[in-house]
Amino acid sequence: MKAKNLFKCMLVVAALFMYSCSSDSDNEPGEPTNPGGGSGITSITVTASQNSIELGGSITFTVTANDGSNVSSSSTIRVNNSAISGLDFTPTATGTYQITAQYQQINSGAISVEVTPPVITALRVESNDTSVKVGDTASFTVIGSDASGNDYTITDSATLTVNGNQISGHAMMVTAMGDLEVTASKDGLTSGVFNLPVTGETAPATFAKMAVIEDFTGTWCGWCPRVSYAIEQVEAQSDRVFAVGAHSGDNMQNSYSQTLVSQFNPGGSYPTAVINRDQEWTFPEPSNVAQATNLATGTTSSGLSLNSMVVGNNLQVYVSAAFAQNTSGAKLVVMVLEDGIVASQANYTTYYGGVDPITNFVHNHTLRHSITNVLGDAIPAGSTAAGQKHTEFFDIAMPGNVSDSSKVSVIAMIVGADNKVINAAFSKTGTAEADSDFLAN
Numbered sequence: 001m002k003a004k005n006l007f008k009c010m011l012v013v014a015a016l017f018m019y020s021c022s023s024d025s026d027n028e029p030g031e032p033t034n035p036g037g038g039s040g041i042t043s044i045t046v047t048a049s050q051n052s053i054e055l056g057g058s059i060t061f062t063v064t065a066n067d068g069s070n071v072s073s074s075s076t077i078r079v080n081n082s083a084i085s086g087l088d089f090t091p092t093a094t095g096t097y098q099i100t101a102q103y104q105q106i107n108s109g110a111i112s113v114e115v116t117p118p119v120i121t122a123l124r125v126e127s128n129d130t131s132v133k134v135g136d137t138a139s140f141t142v143i144g145s146d147a148s149g150n151d152y153t154i155t156d157s158a159t160l161t162v163n164g165n166q167i168s169g170h171a172m173m174v175t176a177m178g179d180l181e182v183t184a185s186k187d188g189l190t191s192g193v194f195n196l197p198v199t200g201e202t203a204p205a206t207f208a209k210m211a212v213i214e215d216f217t218g219t220w221c222g223w224c225p226r227v228s229y230a231i232e233q234v235e236a237q238s239d240r241v242f243a244v245g246a247h248s249g250d251n252m253q254n255s256y257s258q259t260l261v262s263q264f265n266p267g268g269s270y271p272t273a274v275i276n277r278d279q280e281w282t283f284p285e286p287s288n289v290a291q292a293t294n295l296a297t298g299t300t301s302s303g304l305s306l307n308s309m310v311v312g313n314n315l316q317v318y319v320s321a322a323f324a325q326n327t328s329g330a331k332l333v334v335m336v337l338e339d340g341i342v343a344s345q346a347n348y349t350t351y352y353g354g355v356d357p358i359t360n361f362v363h364n365h366t367l368r369h370s371i372t373n374v375l376g377d378a379i380p381a382g383s384t385a386a387g388q389k390h391t392e393f394f395d396i397a398m399p400g401n402v403s404d405s406s407k408v409s410v411i412a413m414i415v416g417a418d419n420k421v422i423n424a425a426f427s428k429t430g431t432a433e434a435d436s437d438f439l440a441n
Contacts, residue, residue: 041065044075044108046101052114056150058090059113063101075103091115118152120144125160125182125194132174133201133437135307135318135391139171140194142184158186173309173316174198175393203322203389203438207303210424211296212413213243213281215365216265216272219250222348222356224271229351230285231273231365237289240296242411242426243365244337252341252363254401256370263375263419276421286351301325304425306436308410310398315405315429317371317394319412322438327384329417331376332392336369336399339407368408369399376415406430 049060063075077084078100091097094115101108122145132138142158143151155170161183162172174180180196213231217224231243246257248270265272273281275292282288301324308317321332345361352358371394383390398405408429414422425436 041067041069041071041103041106044071044101044103044106046075046077046099046108046111048099048111048113051112052116053091054116054118054146055091055094056118056146056148056152058088061087061089061099061101063103063108065103071103075101077101118144118146118150120152120154120186120189121147123154123158123184123186123189123191125184125191127182127194127196129196131197131199132180133199134174134177135201135305135320136174137171137307137309138174138180138196140182140184141170142186142191144186154186158184160184168311171309173307173311173318173393175318201305201320201438203303203324205324206299206301207322207324207423207438208240209296209298209300210426211241211276211292212411212421212424213241213292214260214264214274214277215243215245216248216261216270216274217245218248218270219252219343219345219361219363221249221270222346225345225347225351225358225361226349227271227273227281227285229349230281230289233286233289234292238293238296241292242424244335244411245363245366247363247366250343252343252366254367254369256335256374257367259374260367277415278420300423302327302330302414302422303438304412304414304423304436305438306410306412306425306427308408308427308429310405310408310429311395313398315394315396315398315408315410317396317410317412317427318391319394319425320389320391320438321379321383321412321414322389323384323386325386327414327416327422328381330379330384330422331415331417331419332372332379332390333374333376333411333413333415334371334392334394335367335374335411336371336402337409337411338366338368338402338404339364339409341366341403365409368401371396375419376413379414 043066045064047062053059061077063072065071072087077087079089079097094117097113098110099113100110124143126141126143140160142155144154145151160167160170162180177198177200182194184191215227234241246260247253248261264274264277275281276295282291303322305320319334341363342360343363345358347356347358379390402408410427413424416422427436
């Protein structure tokens with residue numbers, strides 16, 4: 001009897017052991033029984049309040065579990081793989097957006113939401129300026145409104161007309177007095193007329209004095225980096241000294257640079273730099289920075305305002321020369337320069353690390369073209385009397401040797417009958433520095 005009872009006990013223990021094993025999960029140690037954290041949730045679905053909206057509208061997302069419960073408040077919504085805060089999303093651009101949700105360790109499938117351009121029902125034109133001067137650049141912004149009164153900036157996709165003539169882009173150079181009457185149109189809509197007054201430019205009694213360095217150089221010239229370095233030192237100390245790089249013997253040479261060489265560096269010595277077309281910059285130039293900066297201090301009786309901009313494939317330049325006293329024989333020089341030209345430069349100096357050659361040397365202020373005679377066009381005698389002004393507006397095709405029109409600048413000079421620089425102005429096209437007004441000291 002005792003043996004039979006022992007056998008029965010062993011059968012009971014074995015049965016309990018087998019039941020215990022069969023009730024265990026097949027998961028690895030530490031792994032939850034299901035991704036829903038034991039809640040019984042195994043999948044989720046994200047839905048949008050709208051699958052297509054106009055730009056400016058908002059979407060609300062809902063996350064639903066497979067058991068029908070709403071788990072939105074405990075879920076993370078991702079738009080184009082970036083998590084958003086909360087469940088509402090306001091797109092900032094048109095296009096197709098991919099939406100997913102995550103609840104605990106469960107990820108939903110993706111849905112798409114299409115954001116379309118708003119339906120514009122009205123247009124208006126605005127400007128940051130309440131008035132502009134002759135020679136300034138007038139810039140406009142076009143605002144489109146939808147039926148709900150929401151505003152959108154649509155300048156790039158609208159067409160602007162000024163005084164009955166369509167302009168390129170959203171800005172124009174002002175060359176005459178009188179109000180600008182501006183309208184915008186898009187998709188059959190036309191705005192009301194926006195008026196921008198144009199006033200005259202006023203010259204001061206005296207003008208801040210500027211200076212010009214003309215650097216006669218070439219990529220083959222091993223000592224020329226010395227002058228390039230000196231010009232950088234000048235520019236670090238003064239914003240009243242402007243440089244011109246007149247190249248010879250390389251692919252940046254042109255007829256204008258050769259005329260300057262013949263006039264101001266006839267001996268063909270390199271490097272040579274001439275200040276104000278009057279005096280040679282004394283060697284070693286980096287030790288004589290003050291020679292240039294001292295010439296750009298104080299006042300003088302003549303001055304310039306200058307503006308330039310790229311319009312399509314053209315370069316527009318407005319220049320005004322004003323005279324506080326009679327300056328007979330004065331001439332106007334207007335030249336086109338280009339920055340950022342990369343070319344190997346011979347280097348026999350210790351500057352720029354003493355590397356020879358400098359394989360990616362950046363050549364700035366490179367003379368590309370002269371709109372006037374490079375030695376100057378005569379200003380009519382009646383315009384050089386005391387209290388008079390002479391203005392010119394040039395609209396030329398962008399010079400063919402310009403590599404990058406975004407790096408173009410313009411320099412203008414008043415020179416005397418003796419070719420010496422009386423004053424100068426500089427305009428960096430396409431930047432805030434493009435518009436240079438008369439500057440009093």
